[in-house]
Amino acid sequence: MQTFKIFKKKLKKMEYNFREIEQKWQKFWKENKTYKVEIDENLPKFYVLDMFPYPSGAGLHVGHPLGYIASDIYSRYKRLNGFNVLHPMGYDAFGLPAEQYAIQTGQHPAVTTENNIKRYREQLDKIGFSYDWDREVRTCEPSYYKWTQWAFLQMFKHWYNKTSDKAEPIEKLIEIFAKEGNKSVNAACNETSAFTAEDWKGFSEKQKEEILLNYRLAYLADTMVNWCPALGTVLANDEVVNGLSERGGHPVVQKEMKQWSLRISAYAQRLLDDMENLEWSDSLKEIQRNWIGRSQGAEMLFKIKNSDVVLEIFTTRPDTTFGVSFMVLAPESAYVQQITTVECKQAVENYLEETKKRSERDRMADVKKVSGEFTGAYAINPFTNAEIPVYVADYVLAGYGTGAIMAVPGHDSRDFRFARHFELPIPQVVVEKGKEPSDTSSWDDSFDAKEGFMVNSGFLNGMDVKDAIAAAIGEIEKKGIGKRKINFRLRDAIFSRQRYWGEPFPLYFKDGIPYPINENELPLELPEVDKFLPTEDGQPPLGRAENWKTKDGYSYELSTMPGFAGSSAYYYRYMDPKNDKALVSKQANEYWRNVDLYIGGTEHATGHLVYSRYWNKFLYDMGLVCEKEPFKKLINQGMIQGRSNFVYRINGTGKYVSLEQKDNYECSAIHVDLNIVSNDILDLDAFKKLTGNEKAEFILNENGEYKCGWEVEKMSKSKYNVVNPDDIVEQYGADTLRMYEMFLGPLEQSKPWDTNGIDGVFKFFRKTWRLFYDQDGNLLVNNNVAEKAELKILHKTIKKISRDIEQFSFNTSVSAFMICVNELGDLKCNKREILEPFLIILSPFAPHITEELWAALGNKESIVKSKFPEFKEEFVTESSFEYPVSFNGKMRFKIEMPLDMPKDEMEKMVISDERSVKWLEGKAPKKVIVVPGKIVNIVV
């Protein structure tokens, strides 16, 4: 590589030998355990956490460490400010890619995972992070997943009491059942028929267990699940993106299966409420709010004509009940079988068959297409007593509400489309303020009105929507045909995966009933299998394990836990990683409490960040942890995009044309490896060599160069735009990498990576070095007393840097450092009094070079143990200010005036300035605005 050759030459003469320095200090930190952290009751704690990575085979690219660098800077800054900082790292090591790879190659996922982790660690180590590696966790290790299994068992052994609004031990529930049956129990549970204490006592063990299973927070039940045939497993809602699996992009279908689920929906309201006080971005909170999806409305009963069946529906708009002209059931709804008439049976069966075949993606693809079938049954509108037809249609979802709706075609666009298609009446019941009711047959779409007043609605007529909703609910409750109800979109989390590489469930089956294994038998280790595929009879891979049974011969559960299991409480494990008696000791938990700063990608908004909040709340209910929320402050780092380069090949030839002239030819843009392009100029020889096309011809630009085009795209191998941090560290050093990643732009914004700008940061370090050493390597630093100007530069920078770090504005700190070094260089300042504090404030960003220079100044202890310099206002206060003088808001000239000058004197001084004459044009100013310390504006 050309650039590398140049670099080698550079190094010979270069004073700042980053390579030697960085290796030296990384070794020093490791040997001295500089970043080891222990509980210290005398110091305030601060917990800084990165979302731990899944160790993929591809290794890290330059985008991954962005958040790690930011959190590392923050950790170091907090340490310098006297905090005891917990800053750990580990690996989310269970997961699908390793297993898919295992299926293809036969290589055990534990082996590939171990290798990948090694690679990750090497890459991380090169960047100089201040992690306490003694606290590392790996989710795939038995000593770690013991606690994942343990937490699951606790969920199995608890139920959710809606009255106390928390999880309680299942024993307590059994006591209640024995005393008074289940009548008074207000639990989050699956549908369970009522029983008395007498009934309970008469039930067999199996019956009792079956009933209890409906109440457990971790329960086994027939559920509609996302089944991914290609992966051979079910997936949680957040693992399905646009009807395809998040990993691999395979189609997903809906299927009813017996699956383990976590009753996360019981926590929906608390997940919503407790978010209020979190320091998360509004957008992230909003994503989570939408995902939880609270809606307020009513549950209502509709009688079926000539039948005992009563349809229960959920609506947010009970005010529009007078506008209901038909009803719709989800295809999966149990009501369908109950009410379909003999005449319609065949047609309905056909329809159900048809919808079953469609995948989620198909269903989502043609949302606009109307389909459905009449069941032959009629319901009675409880407000109008009208007979209305009941349909089955797949636009109604089984999983939401009750799987049945009252259709209000006048005011809901889906119902409207359906009504038009099946020629059903469309009554208008809401009118926009200031308008008259109109003939709905002339409408193009429904009026989905959240505001307006009621018409054709009996006792609701004339009310506005808000009042009408309240009045309608009042009437519904009075009539006893329904009640106020809050619904959530958030589903219980499907917790089983029919896969190998995950945590085994600590359960066995006896007589078809799941029983927990003894807690002292944890962890239940993942057994060996001959292949990582399902068994011949369709059992999950664990079905292949030989003698995978309890000592009494009972079979274990064959599914494993999903990816989010291991990541839901890892932040507690870091507090006390070696503890084999508890997830986390009371002492460690009460000291570290929760994560003060969490940095990671926004892609976890609906998965990890919901699950771990739920998991935490459950542990909180059990009294095991002391904080309601796990992550106090959260920052989403932006994505680093790739910057791809292109060459333009003239179609049908081996000729390439430079960017400037490409429009004169018919040509195709082809990705070119950015390693052979420098500042968009192509290295022609390297290109010939790389493509193996020695005869390639080029049409060059007027400078005799080949200029490439560029575009911002996702960083990916296929686009030849992946930049590896190792290469950057090799060429420029870790400090430059760290600093440049921060310099790219605001942390939370996504931005393209362009290595071209990195020279500026590299130059900055060389300039810094030259403040300490002359060209011959002599230390220049002296003990002379600092001048006012020098102190001003220093303190201005101290102030700016602490402010920026506290606001996570790291890009502007880098500028501030550059300005500081430029100014100190101009003053030829080599004074210890200035440079020592300067090193400290720079050290969070560039730990290696600062450590080296710090030692060179004769300091015996690591700079990590020093104290952040105190900002002193006195050094930066000015007695005068150079005021910009504007006329009608446009700046015309500047004038220096004392800051304590009275306003009227300033005014006089400005007006009498000779430069004002021109702008006043002989007129007297209409108005003069004087803002002390800011500006003078004259209105002419």
Added chain:
RNA sequence: GCCUUGGUGGCGGAAUUGGUAGACGCGCAGGACUUAAAAUCCUGUGACCAUUAUGGUCGUGCCGGUUCGAUCCCGGCCCGAGGUACCA
């Protein structure tokens, strides 16, 4: 469609959120040093019009408003990114 964001030089981005628009860096152009290259240093660099210097006009996606003053606040539109999508 809905929600959340963002739109500033050739490029990444500043502007202490109502007070000098374009800090800092890259790139580019010119110069110094050098046998030469690299490195380093200096100067210039939003557009346009004038010009010996000086100077002027326009300019933060577009259109309007509030204000002495708007990148920042308000109303309307256009474009990009992310999330979500039959949620009743």
